[in-house]
Amino acid sequence: MKDEESGRAALARLLETAGSPYDRESIEGLIEGVLAAPPKAQASWHRLVAQRVEPALAKALDRRLLQRKKAWRDGLAAEDFALLPRSLRLLRLRSELARRGLDGFLVPRADAHQGEFVALSSERLHWLTGFTGSAGLAVVLEDRAALFVDGRYTLQASREVESPLYELRHMSEEPPEDWIASSLKKGGVLGYDPWLSTLSEVERLRPAAARAGAELKAVGDNPLDRVWLDRPPPPLAPVVPHEERFAGESSASKRARLGAALGVDRIAAAVLTLPESIAWLLNIRGGDVPHTPLPLSFAFLWSDGRASLFIDPRKLAPGTLAHLGSSVTVAPAEALGPALGELARAGGRISADPQTAAAAIFERLEAAGAKIERGRDPCLLPKACKNPVELEGARAAHRRDGAAMARFLAWLSEEAPKGGESEISAAERLEALRSEGEHFCDLSFATISGAGAHGAIVHYRASRESDARLERGMLYLVDSGAQYLDGTTDVTRTVAIGEASAERRDRFTRVLKGHIALLLARFPKGTSGAQLDAFARRALWQEGLDYDHGTGHGVGSYLGVHEGPQRIAKTGTNEALLPGMILSDEPGYYKSGEYGIRIENLLAVEVLEARGERETLGFESLTLVPLDRSLIEPALLDGEEKAWLDQYHARVRAEISPLVDQKTRSWLAAATAPLAR
Numbered sequence: 001m002k003d004e005e006s007g008r009a010a011l012a013r014l015l016e017t018a019g020s021p022y023d024r025e026s027i028e029g030l031i032e033g034v035l036a037a038p039p040k041a042q043a044s045w046h047r048l049v050a051q052r053v054e055p056a057l058a059k060a061l062d063r064r065l066l067q068r069k070k071a072w073r074d075g076l077a078a079e080d081f082a083l084l085p086r087s088l089r090l091l092r093l094r095s096e097l098a099r100r101g102l103d104g105f106l107v108p109r110a111d112a113h114q115g116e117f118v119a120l121s122s123e124r125l126h127w128l129t130g131f132t133g134s135a136g137l138a139v140v141l142e143d144r145a146a147l148f149v150d151g152r153y154t155l156q157a158s159r160e161v162e163s164p165l166y167e168l169r170h171m172s173e174e175p176p177e178d179w180i181a182s183s184l185k186k187g188g189v190l191g192y193d194p195w196l197s198t199l200s201e202v203e204r205l206r207p208a209a210a211r212a213g214a215e216l217k218a219v220g221d222n223p224l225d226r227v228w229l230d231r232p233p234p235p236l237a238p239v240v241p242h243e244e245r246f247a248g249e250s251s252a253s254k255r256a257r258l259g260a261a262l263g264v265d266r267i268a269a270a271v272l273t274l275p276e277s278i279a280w281l282l283n284i285r286g287g288d289v290p291h292t293p294l295p296l297s298f299a300f301l302w303s304d305g306r307a308s309l310f311i312d313p314r315k316l317a318p319g320t321l322a323h324l325g326s327s328v329t330v331a332p333a334e335a336l337g338p339a340l341g342e343l344a345r346a347g348g349r350i351s352a353d354p355q356t357a358a359a360a361i362f363e364r365l366e367a368a369g370a371k372i373e374r375g376r377d378p379c380l381l382p383k384a385c386k387n388p389v390e391l392e393g394a395r396a397a398h399r400r401d402g403a404a405m406a407r408f409l410a411w412l413s414e415e416a417p418k419g420g421e422s423e424i425s426a427a428e429r430l431e432a433l434r435s436e437g438e439h440f441c442d443l444s445f446a447t448i449s450g451a452g453a454h455g456a457i458v459h460y461r462a463s464r465e466s467d468a469r470l471e472r473g474m475l476y477l478v479d480s481g482a483q484y485l486d487g488t489t490d491v492t493r494t495v496a497i498g499e500a501s502a503e504r505r506d507r508f509t510r511v512l513k514g515h516i517a518l519l520l521a522r523f524p525k526g527t528s529g530a531q532l533d534a535f536a537r538r539a540l541w542q543e544g545l546d547y548d549h550g551t552g553h554g555v556g557s558y559l560g561v562h563e564g565p566q567r568i569a570k571t572g573t574n575e576a577l578l579p580g581m582i583l584s585d586e587p588g589y590y591k592s593g594e595y596g597i598r599i600e601n602l603l604a605v606e607v608l609e610a611r612g613e614r615e616t617l618g619f620e621s622l623t624l625v626p627l628d629r630s631l632i633e634p635a636l637l638d639g640e641e642k643a644w645l646d647q648y649h650a651r652v653r654a655e656i657s658p659l660v661d662q663k664t665r666s667w668l669a670a671a672t673a674p675l676a677r
Contacts, residue, residue, distance in 0.1 A: 011064055014057040018050040027061075030314060031068050033236030036120050040442050041237030041287035047317045048238055073230045074120050075127050078465075080230075086162050089128055092227040093140060100223060103188035103214070104141040106205075107224060109134065112195040113275050113296060114356050116562050117289040117445075120232045124196075124224050127231075130160045133459060137176055138166065139190075144183055148176050151548030152458040155592065159457075172571070177208035186213035194218040194360035202359045218363065234333075237287030239295040239315045241323035244283065246486050246558065248389025251283040252327065256305040258378045263303035268348025270378050271340070271365075272299040273357045276559045277379035282307065282324060285558065286315065291445050292560050293483060298336050300343065301378065310336040337364060344370030351375040380565050383556070385580035390487070390557040391604060394582060394622055397487030398602070400437040402624035402652065403659035404482075405491060407433050409626065410660075410667035416470040416497045423449040423462035426470060426478065434482045444481035444488050444561040451476050455494070455596030458549055458588075472498035475595040475631075481561055490561050490584055492600035495628045507589045508597050508631040513539035514587040515599045516641050518551065518568070519621060524614040526576050529568035529583070536568070536587040539636075545589060552583040555602055577617065581605045585619070599627065624652045626671040634675055646674045 012024035022030060027049070034045045046053040046061060053061070073080060097105055109131075111122035116134050126132055128140075133153040139146050146167040149157045157168050169179060184190055190209050192202065202216070209216040225231060244250055258281070262270055272278050275294040279285055286295030297311035307328045321330065331339065343350055344365050351373045352361055365372050386394065408430045415421050421429075427449040434440055450460045451468045455477035462468070470476055474497045481490035494508065514536035521535050529552060534541075536551045550569030553562045565575045566583055577583070586600035601623035608618045626649060634642070649672035657665050 007060070007063060007067075011057075011060045014054075014060050015049070018053065018057050020050040022049060027064070028068075029233075030236060031065055032233050033312075033314070034065065035069060035072055036074075036232035037235035037237040037288060038290045041235070044238055044287070045236075047240075048236065048314060051318050074123075074232045075228055075230045076120065076123055081130060086128070086130055086165055089227070090140065090145065090165055093128065093224055094142065096223040096227050097140070097191070098142075100191070100219070101189065102191040102217075102219070102223070103185060104139060104190040105219075105223060106190065106192040106197065107138040107140060108196050108201075109136045110196045111296075112358055112360075113273055113298075114198060114358070115275065115289065115292075115294065116560065117292050117294075119235045119289055119296065121234050124222070124228070127228050128224065129166060130162070131157055132160060132461065133157065137171070139176060139180060139183075141183060141188075141190075142185075146176075146179055146183075148174075148179075154548075155457045156459060177205055180205065180208040181211040184209060184212040184214045188212070188214040189217050190214060191217050191219045191223070193222045194363055195358045196222070197359050198356060199354040199359045199362045203354075218359070234296070234312065235288040236312065236315055237295075238317040239284055239286045239311070239320055240317050241320060242279070242283045242285045242558070243485075246389070246393055247283045248387040248393075251281065252305070252325070254281055254283075254382070255301065255307055255327070258382065259301060259303050259305040262301070262351065262378065265351075265373075265375075266349060267351045267373055267375070268303055268346065269343060270301045270351040270375070271343075271357060271361055272301060272377060272379065273353070273361060274377055274379070276556060276563070277377050277383060278309070279559060280383040280556075281379050282309065282328065284320065284323070288315075291443050291483065293441065293558060294560075297333065300339070308339065310339065340364040340370075341368040344368030347371070349373050351378070353377040376565075381578070383559075384554055384563060384566055385578050386557055386582060386604070387580070391580065393484075393486030393557065394488075394602075394604065397439070397482075397484040398489055398622045398624055399655055399659065400439075400484065401434065401482055401489040401491070402656045404430070404433040404437055405493070405625040406652075406656050406660050406668050407664050409493070409495065409671070410664045412470075412476075412495065413667060416476065416495075417472055419469060419471050421470045422467045423451050423454065423470070424464070424467045426476075427462065427480070430478065430480055437482070437484065439485040440482060441485060441558075442483045444483050444490055448477070448479035448492075450478075450596060452595060453593050456590040456592050456594065457596070458590065470497055474498075475500065475504060475597065477596045477598055479598060479600065483558060483561075485558055488555050488558055488561055489623070490555060490600065490602055491623050491625050492586055492598045493625060493628065494597045494599065494631065496631050500631055502633075504595065504597075505631055505633045506636070507545070507591075508599075508628075509633040509636040510539040510543065510545070511587050511589050511597050511599055512627065512632065512645075513637065513641060514551075515585055515601070516644050518585045518587070519601065519603060519619050520640070520644060522608065522616055522618050523577075525617055527617070528574045528576055529566060530570065530574065532577075533568050533570050536585065540587070540589060547588045547590060549588070551587055552585055552603075555582045555584060557582075577605050579605050579607050579617065582622070601625075621648065624655055626652055626668065629671065629673070629675065632675065637675075642675055649673070
């Protein structure tokens with residue numbers, strides 16, 4: 001204890017010498033927030049402490065961080081569930097609900113920004129149920145509870161969630177609103193946190209409660225937060241400028257352009273709640289959530305091009321304020337509520353997106369008498385349509401990524417048949433190879449490394465308990481990607497370890513046919529992803545087969561690996577695909593308990609030569625990674641498909657060979673050889 005006190009005193013002296021704004025007490029709060037941030041952010045947190053951190057101070061900071069980390073608990077680790085079982089967590093929540101006079105409560109997998117990745121402090125659904133997927137909703141009533149997930153997570157949820165506690169439901173086959181309408185008691189009150197549900201979600205669920213003769217009621221503070229006693233604080237990760245050489249356009253230019261569009265529509269300001277929109281608009285990046293460089297924050301964009309940023313100022317690294325400039329004001333996150341009131345009282349029309357903004361935003365504005373315009377986040381489409389610099393960055397990032405994948409697959413072809421590698425060791429090897437690439441910052445999501453039956457779990461995540469060996473006779477599915485300063489990647493390859501059966505070759509080839517069909521699609525301007533989805537499924541449908549997930553999602557530029565509004569899916573929106581958009585092309589087939597197959601490339605929408613009377617669009621393949629030729633049944637491919645495959649492999653060989661070592665080049669030459677006719 002005496003040594004620890006001496007260390008704190010030494011740290012205080014070093015902080016003072018460095019001119020840090022933190023003293024002995026306040027540095028403890030910073031460290032708590034840093035521990036609540038992802039590990040990648042923890043590696044760069046020194047920049048938050050002082051303009052210049054000398055080695056002695058760096059050592060003292062890391063020593064104190066390590067001391068605090070030893071006692072750190074967030075309630076989400078396996079040992080935490082052993083100490084406080086799911087049944088007791090559910091019981092505590094129900095007791096708190098009863099104390100408040102609530103008959104039920106909604107627990108979405110969401111934060112106040114509605115993002116795919118959330119900070120530890122927002123992992124409420126995980127804490128309560130054990131479910132670790134990126135999308136889901138629990139409805140907890142007095143005597144029943146249900147967990148709703150989509151097709152990507154049905155198998156995962158059945159493994160992670162105790163079925164006696166929760167009824168597992170497929171979100172599209174039995175929507176939550178139907179379950180609520182039939183399960184909620186007449187006169188009951190179903191609570192929800194208005195910061196964790198969008199206005200559209202609330203408006204969809206409110207009639208369901210009414211059908212049951214009950215009420216859907218917003219609560220002022222989340223009852224789950226009261227029973228999650230070791231809940232972490234909000235994360236504190238450095239927010240840094242994103243250089244224009246990667247962004248392709250200055251923040252001032254973006255703000256002026258989008259602000260002018262608001263002015264044309266006679267809107268005084270738009271409320272921005274998506275951190276990826278704010279990061280794109282202001283050319284900043286953060287690290288508050290895993291694998292996506294987001295600064296959790298809110299913002300206003302004014303019609304004259306000014307912006308107001310609401311963020312914990314402790315996250316702003318040196319130089320970030322200067323980068324933002326005088327036209328961007330910065331206020332603490334807690335100032336958002338009063339600022340919404342001031343915005344309303346100013347009298348102008350205010351735009352907010354009911355699909356992405358929390359219901360609480362609209363409640364605050366309405367309470368202050370605002371003139372609300374329900375409109376789309378003005379950053380969505382401009383962000384989705386990459387500019388020439390971003391597209392060239394994506395191509396460069398995919399070349400480096402392709403080189404890392406080639407080195408990995410060459411290694412895998414030699415090591416996997418020996419039986420000494422596992423799902424985790426393979427994923428770690430791939431990450432290590434990627435990390436050697438220029439501009440590498442992080443993975444773009446936790447690698448899906450699935451051997452055998454695990455490949456059939458669409459969003460499988462290997463754990464120390466589930467880690468399977470890669471063995472002969474298996475199919476191995478690896479879905480992975482990286483965050484580079486100049487682009488975001490996402491690629492899936494399925495490879496055979498040893499010889500594959502005729503059935504597996506058939507299924508792989510049908511998935512490949514769908515992949516090629518979508519990639520080769522030519523379509524008139526105005527076509528949506530929903531209209532193209534069947535291209536990727538036709539070869540499977542012919543045999544009575546299908547897959548229970550979308551075919552393609554949008555991808556950002558050193559931002560979210562899943563980006564809207566563009567997507568390719570049966571139930572996709574009518575959003576037209578536009579030049580510059582980047583999407584995935586990832587059909588699959590999954591045989592539960594045996595194997596999974598998925599092939600994924602990223603594509604950029606491009607303008608082709610004019611044909612006929614309308615502008616025609618198509619796709620450019622960005623991903624440069626060989627496909628496993630041993631899994632292809634040539635007799636199932638037609639001439640056009642064979643020609644595409646050979647041309648694609650020739651391109652991969654030409655662009656990737658100069659970037660890899662001789663041993664990998666030799667493997668690459670064989671892996672990309674023309675298909676035998």
